[in-house]
Amino acid sequence: MGGLTSAGGRLPPSFTSLYRLFLRTSAVSVLGHRPAFRQLRILWRPCFESAAQVLHRVQRTSGDQERERLQRWYNVWEARMxxxxxxxxxxxxxRGLAHRATRNLQSVMRARSAGGVQKQKWNPQLSPSSEHYKPITIVRGTRAGNRLDKIKQSAQVEENAWNALGEAITMAEGRDGITLGRLRNR
Incomplete structure (x- = not known):
């Protein structure tokens, strides 16, 4: 949890205990499968970071109304967790619906992290100013340009699918009072 405590002081022991309990429970929910656990941890980490920021703001806030509003938000968050x-x-x-939902969330995270454009890997034998690292200019109408158009179309389809999935997740969270994690922008 190291990065969460440095933003504005120490977090309450109840919060750190909740995070540790979440880590243990999520590891058990995927039957100790480390890659699946890592994906779930990445998925829920932004939720805990935002709650930690709220707790830090509660500690720093002097206004009673603002502190009360933040405390209400945190209480709702804690109930959801x-x-x-x-x-x-x-x-x-x-192995019922809850297990399938957890498995599917992990699969979605794995698919999301596997997709995307391949990055240029570092080669220690080349100098930093090598042609290998320079961006490639693609001319439309050529074979490479057509491939780039297909990649852009594929990215648009993927974005639309993620938006639809996000709406379904938001509705499920609202109906059942749970948190199914947050995806960070790449």
Whole structure:
């Protein structure tokens, strides 16, 4: 949790205990499969970071109204995380809907991290100013230009699919009072 404490002081022990409990529960929910656990941790990490920021703001805020508003937000978040821990716990004990949902969330994260444009890998034998690292100019109408158009179309389809999935996740979170994690922008 190291990065969360440095932003504005120490976090309450109840928060760090909740994070550790979440880590243990999510590891058990994927039956100790380390790559799956890593994907779930990446998925839920932004939720804990935003809650940590709210706690830091509660500690720094002097206005009673603002502090009360932030505390209400945190209480709702904590209740949602309790429900999320219940979902992960059921996922660990049964192979029903909760387990399939957890498995699908992990699969979505794996697919998202596998997709995208390949980056140019560093080669220690080449100088930093080598032609290998310079961007390639692509002319439209050529074979490479047509491939680039197909890649852009594919990226648009992928973005539309993620938007639809995001709406479905938001509706499920609102209905059941859980948190299914947050995707960070690449």
């Amino acid at each position: 309790d429900n999320t821990l219940s979902l992960l716990s059921v996922s660990a004990r049964s």
